[in-house]
Amino acid sequence: MQQINYDIQTIITQPHIAQPLQAFSDILLQWAKIHNLTGIKDSKALQHQIYDSLLPITFLQPFHTCIDIGSGAGFPALILACYYQKNAFYLLEPRKKRASFLENAISHMQLTNVKVIANYSYNVTEIQGDLITSRAVCQSDILVHNSKHLLASNGHYLLYKGTNTAHEATSLHGMQTQVFRHAHRTYIYACFT
Numbered sequence: 387m388q389q390i391n392y393d394i395q396t397i398i399t400q401p402h403i404a405q406p407l408q409a410f411s412d413i414l415l416q417w418a419k420i421h422n423l424t425g426i427k428d429s430k431a432l433q434h435q436i437y438d439s440l441l442p443i444t445f446l447q448p449f450h451t452c453i454d455i456g457s458g459a460g461f462p463a464l465i466l467a468c469y470y471q472k473n474a475f476y477l478l479e480p481r482k483k484r485a486s487f488l489e490n491a492i493s494h495m496q497l498t499n500v501k502v503i504a505n506y507s508y509n510v511t512e513i514q515g516d517l518i519t520s521r522a523v524c525q526s527d528i529l530v531h532n533s534k535h536l537l538a539s540n541g542h543y544l545l546y547k548g549t550n551t552a553h554e555a556t557s558l559h560g561m562q563t564q565v566f567r568h569a570h571r572t573y574i575y576a577c578f579t
Contacts, residue, residue, distance in 0.1 A: 390568040392444045394437045397469065406468045406495035407436060413494045414459060417487055424459040439465035441568050442544055445575060446517070449473060453515035453536050455507045456523035458484055460491055462546060463519060467500045475500040476515065478507050507533040514538045521546035526554040526574060530561070537578075545574040 398407055411432055417423055426432050439462035450473055454463030457477035467475040477500060479485045485504040492500050503510060507529075516538045520529055526545050537543070543561075547554060552572040555563040563576040 388445075388564070388566050390441050390444055390566050390573075392441060394440050397440060397443070398436065402471070403468050406497060407465070409494045409496070410460065410464055410468075410491055411436075413487075413491050417490075421483060421487070423484060423487055426459070435461050436465050438462070438546070438568075438571055440469060441571070442466075442566070442573055442575070443469060445564070445566060445573075446544065447542065449515070449517040449542070451513070451515040451538070452476070452517040452519060453478065453507075453513060453533075455518065455520040455529060455533055457488055457502070458521075460488055461521055462544075464488070464491060464495065464497070464500065466519070467497055468495070471497070471499055473499060476513055477502045478505060478510060480504060480506050507536060510536065514541075516541040517544060518542070519544045519546070522548075525557070526551075526576075527557040527559075530558060530576075534578075541577065543574070543576045545576070547572045547574055 453476045455478050457463050457479040463475055463477050477488055485502050488502045514536055518537055549570050549572055552565055555565050555574045558576050561576045562579045566573040
């Protein structure tokens with residue numbers, strides 16, 4: 387397991403990233419007051435989630451298309467889309483209220499590289515990505531089983547897990563895995579061998 391230490395602050399203060407992140411922060415905190423999207427209620431907690439979403443940029447291999455499974459309130463995909471603005475992002479979110487929030491956030495953030503698909507990964511067949519991300523959706527082996535048809539050859543999974551779920555990397559049979567850690571987050575980066 388490798389520890390990640392990186393100064394994300396220098397990244398998020400760049401104007402082309404800072405502006406959409408500010409728009410995201412504003413709309414998320416506004417919606418959080420009315421809708422049950424996330425447990426985040428203040429800017430300090432939100433800042434922590436932005437950092438958490440961006441830390442994998444330190445080890446990600448180049449990719450062109452990212453598919454995020456269970457996008458919820460937009461972590462990590464909308465945050466990564468701010469950084470990788472030349473890459474395509476597909477956000478799979480079956481819950482209508484959350485899909486609506488994501489559409490609204492994308493509009494406010496003025497991101498042209500992101501599309502929301504209101505469906506489950508196992509029902510989607512028209513796209514493939516060389517990076518599949520997911521945060522706190524289900525066990526890693528189940529997620530891979532239900533989404534491997536979406537992974538392009540030589541593609542990678544980036545799974546955001548809690549510290550108590552790092553062992554899930556061993557359940558990914560037939561995959562080469564790397565495990566990274568920062569604070570209370572474990573990142574599983576995996577590809578088929």
